[in-house]
Amino acid sequence: xxxxxxxxxxxxxxxxxxxxxxxxxxxxxxxxxxxxxxxxxxxxxxxxxxxxxxxxxxxxxxxxxxxxxxxxxxxxxxxxxxxxxxxxxxxxxxxxxxxxxxxxxxxxxxxxxxxx
Amino acid sequence: xxxxxxxxxxxxxxxxxxxxxxxxxxxxxxxxxxxxxxxxxxxxxxxxxxxxxxxxxxxxxxxxxxxxxxxxxxxxxxxxxxxxxxxxxxxxxxxxxxxxxxxxxxxxxxxx
Numbered sequence: 299x300x301x302x303x304x305x306x307x308x309x310x311x312x313x314x315x316x317x318x319x320x321x322x323x324x325x326x327x328x329x330x331x332x333x334x335x336x337x338x339x340x341x342x343x344x345x346x347x348x349x350x351x352x353x354x355x356x357x358x359x360x361x362x363x364x365x366x367x368x369x370x371x372x373x374x375x376x377x378x379x380x381x382x383x384x385x386x387x388x389x390x391x392x393x394x395x396x397x398x399x400x401x402x403x404x405x406x407x408x409x410x411x412x413x414x
Numbered sequence: 415x416x417x418x419x420x421x422x423x424x425x426x427x428x429x430x431x432x433x434x435x436x437x438x439x440x441x442x443x444x445x446x447x448x449x450x451x452x453x454x455x456x457x458x459x460x461x462x463x464x465x466x467x468x469x470x471x472x473x474x475x476x477x478x479x480x481x482x483x484x485x486x487x488x489x490x491x492x493x494x495x496x497x498x499x500x501x502x503x504x505x506x507x508x509x510x511x512x513x514x515x516x517x518x519x520x521x522x523x524x525x526x
Contacts, residue, residue: 330512342504347514393511399469400447400511400512401447407457
């Protein structure tokens, strides 16, 4: 079964400091992993996705995530936070690669607050 | 803008009523997915369609049903509504099951 655990429900950082949002996953298959962001009263936007290529994945707006199979982790990082990064972030795992299904399994989300 | 459209944006109705939520996928996308976002359950997969056929069901109540039409748009029907059905309902689409899913802006349902 597929599942993700986001280890922090809230993260607060100052503008210009690094961001780390932690995610552990569980998957019965070779996983596809994603980070989505949801700004207030907005839909979900894809930040980045990991399939099977490079373990360090670069996304939009300076975010990146590293797939670590040995640790079953897929943490999201950004070197320098910006006020516009304040939002809710979801770590997501899908049905495994090669599956004919494409269900997404969402973590509970991490609310990122950025202080000026 | 993801290219996925959902109507209506907001819906307020009463318990026991029935509503229909509509989703138009991105041009060329054959797969449509419905998700529910609520405070207590978080974001949950409801149902998946591929080229008009149901592919997978998640935690979808029997009072809920969906379909995908020949023009590939999809509708989610919610009946005998209860207070607990109040949530944000998202539609997503993709070219196929393994492709990236793009989400619509959602329909916010409030059941009074």
